[in-house]
Structures are given as structure tokens and as C-alpha cells.
Amino acid sequence: MAKKSKDKSARHNGSSDGSAVELMAIAEGPLGNVMREAEAMNEELIELRRQFHMHPELSQQETQTAKMIASYLHGLGPGVEVQEGIGGTGVMGIIKGGAGDGKTIMVRADIDGLPINEANDVPYRSVNQGAMHACGHDTHITVALATAKLINQHRHELRGTAKFCFQPAEERSGGAAPMIKEGVMTKPTVDRVIGFHVWGDLSVGQVGIRSGPVMAGVEEFVITVKGRGGHGAHPDQTVDPIVTAAHIVTALQSIVARNVDPVDTAIVTVGKIEAGTAFNIIPDECKLTGTLRFFSEDVHKLIVKRVKEVAKGVAKAMGADADVQLTHELTMIPVDNDPEVTEWMKGIAAQTIGADHVVYPNQTLGGDDMALFLKEAPGCYLFIGGRNAKKGFDAPHHNAHFNVDEGCLPIGLALMAGGVLDFLR
Numbered sequence: 001m002a003k004k005s006k007d008k009s010a011r012h013n014g015s016s017d018g019s020a021v022e023l024m025a026i027a028e029g030p031l032g033n034v035m036r037e038a039e040a041m042n043e044e045l046i047e048l049r050r051q052f053h054m055h056p057e058l059s060q061q062e063t064q065t066a067k068m069i070a071s072y073l074h075g076l077g078p079g080v081e082v083q084e085g086i087g088g089t090g091v092m093g094i095i096k097g098g099a100g101d102g103k104t105i106m107v108r109a110d111i112d113g114l115p116i117n118e119a120n121d122v123p124y125r126s127v128n129q130g131a132m133h134a135c136g137h138d139t140h141i142t143v144a145l146a147t148a149k150l151i152n153q154h155r156h157e158l159r160g161t162a163k164f165c166f167q168p169a170e171e172r173s174g175g176a177a178p179m180i181k182e183g184v185m186t187k188p189t190v191d192r193v194i195g196f197h198v199w200g201d202l203s204v205g206q207v208g209i210r211s212g213p214v215m216a217g218v219e220e221f222v223i224t225v226k227g228r229g230g231h232g233a234h235p236d237q238t239v240d241p242i243v244t245a246a247h248i249v250t251a252l253q254s255i256v257a258r259n260v261d262p263v264d265t266a267i268v269t270v271g272k273i274e275a276g277t278a279f280n281i282i283p284d285e286c287k288l289t290g291t292l293r294f295f296s297e298d299v300h301k302l303i304v305k306r307v308k309e310v311a312k313g314v315a316k317a318m319g320a321d322a323d324v325q326l327t328h329e330l331t332m333i334p335v336d337n338d339p340e341v342t343e344w345m346k347g348i349a350a351q352t353i354g355a356d357h358v359v360y361p362n363q364t365l366g367g368d369d370m371a372l373f374l375k376e377a378p379g380c381y382l383f384i385g386g387r388n389a390k391k392g393f394d395a396p397h398h399n400a401h402f403n404v405d406e407g408c409l410p411i412g413l414a415l416m417a418g419g420v421l422d423f424l425r
């Protein structure tokens, strides 16, 4: 096990005001030097991150982002094989160790931005109107690229293969599956997969590592309530789908409150209601669109069954009909961290940034298609703290004011590079 150095050497936090903050003493041990190597790349990390931050692109449209990633990887020299256009705009970097054959580890980073106009007044503000890195995927790209650079410098010591997966369209859950279909987990077969999400719920300097399901499974549903339209002044001659839909929305709340085991977690949210054309017309139909969140397949099955029963049953009671469709566009399984790999990653964290920076994070009901890679190979998805309220970096993810303390970048790099080095040495 690593022990912490006594001198409490302060590290630069990489903030835009350039002030040095004592965040962590650098751990010692076989991987202790990785944090120092990561620190040495701090300026490059910040510059890279700001480049990506300034040029966000929406899901499945990440063409410039992919070009920037590929050109950085090409720039690392002939030791890095670069594959482009995988499953759309996906990019892979592949580094074969110089010390012989061995296992394969993959670092995964998602690369897409969100349809938000950035409200931050920073020099590196998004120049692409209507697009913003408001989830922090710019930091994921940056850290994965820097990890490839650092690993390439250690190539001669390594056995086996390091893969770097730059995955598009996480926000639409559409990027991981086509990359897997195109074989990114094979040739050579990936034995272990790691990645992280920069996390606004954790302060910079904290790293959340948790075994088992850490992010929720996601299912999208559409309920179409079919009534009979007519004059708003003669409701007796109609079957009002809006009133019916209102009862359904209320009744759906009983699924989590009264059907799901209280020690389990689930969400049934209606996010969109569409009906009607004018104040005095009762329409024929009302459409409810919503999302289900869950951490286990049993709970998933239960809430799907109950949504159907409640919607149809309430509609029937009101003299209407309800058609329930599960639309698979945003369907995702939970992000499930392998217990053994999670313990190993905790060890990597202890040896790089120090065990006292590791926290046990809450599960989140957000989804992430990292889940699909973790289904193919055992792995661990970490949360790296990005919040710094003192500097105003405390807006939630997907908010127009979202930003992170760039001190998270060398921490992410030390953890990812530490994992790859330890696995392939």
C-alpha cells in the first residue's frame, strides 16, 4: 500500500486565476510518480480542455471534435494507431506495449455536448451557438487524450494493449452500441474497461468510487390517451382525454410510492404532456411522454408492468383508452461497476492521489451508456469531483452556467494513467 508523503507537497489546482491551492499531498509507492507526471501536464490539460470547451458539438454531429481527437493522437507518433469513423464519429487510439503480449485495457471517454447556449462569461466560452459542453465531456476527452500521451511515453515498459475509446452521442444514449457493434471490444479483446464522469456533486479533490450499480437504467415511455373530442361547453358529449391523462399522471405516482419495495429505488417521471388546439375544444387525444429509472432488472420489469396497468386501468375507468409504448431510443441498462475492479481502482487512487481523497458517492438516477461497455468487460466508472463553489463552479450538470474547476484534470489523468500502467506493467 502507498503511504502519503510527510511534506504535504502542495499541488497546483489549475484554476483560471492561477492560484495554487493545497489540495492533496502526493501519494508515494509504485504509482506515486504518476501524479507528478500528471501535474507536469497541467498547462497542456487546461489548454486542451478549453479548446474542446470552445468547440462543442451535439450528439452524432461530433465531426470537428473527432478530427481534433484524431489529430492529437496522430501527433503522438507512430506508436499510436488511430481509427476514425467508428459507429459514426467515434475515434479509437490503440497503443501496443513494447514489453510483449499481455492483457488489454480500455479507457472510455464520451465526447458530445448539449443543445444549450452557454451563459458563462469566460474566455473559453462556446463559440458554437446552441451547443455547450454542459455535462463536462470536454474534460473526459482531455483526460483520455492526455492518458494516451502519458501511456505512450511508458510504452516500452508495458505488456499488452491500451485502447482509448472516444465515444459520440452519450447524451442520446446512441454512441456506445454502434462502436461495440463495430468491434471496439475485440481484436484484441478488452479485459478491463475504465472511465470517469467529472462530477458536480463532488468537490474538486474528491473522487467517488462505488461498487455495483452507480447509475440508473433508463426507459422512455409514451402513453397515448384516446378519448372523444368535442365542444368545451359540452363535456358530457365527449370523453375528455386531458382529464383522463391528468388522473393517469397522478396515479402513476403510486407506483414508486406503493409498488416498489421501499428499500429499492425507482423513478416514474412524466416530462411532456401534449394535447389540444384551442381553449374551447376538447381534443381526441392526449400524449404523455416520460422516463423510468431503476437499478435492477426486477424493478425495471415491475415498473413497466405497473405503468401499463395503471394507464390502461385509469383510462378505462374514465371511459377512454390508453396505448402504452416503450420507445427504445433512450433505453439504457444501469452502469454496474465490477466489485473486484472497483477495489483495484480504489488501490490505484490510494497510490496516486491518496486514499483520503476517495469517497463513497451516492448512486445517481442519471443514465450513461458506459453501461454497455461494462456489460462487455468488467470495469469501473468513477466520479471525479469538479465543484468549487468559492470560484462559482457549482451549477448543476446540463445548466447553462455549468463549469468545473480544472484542478480535476490532473486528478483524472493520474487515475486513468495509473490504472493503465498498473494493469499492463
Ligand SMILES: [Zn+2]
Pocket (backbone or CB within 6 Å): 134, 135, 171, 397, 398
Ligand atoms: Zn449529461
Ligand SMILES: [Zn+2]
Pocket (backbone or CB within 6 Å): 135, 136, 137, 170, 197
Ligand atoms: Zn455526461
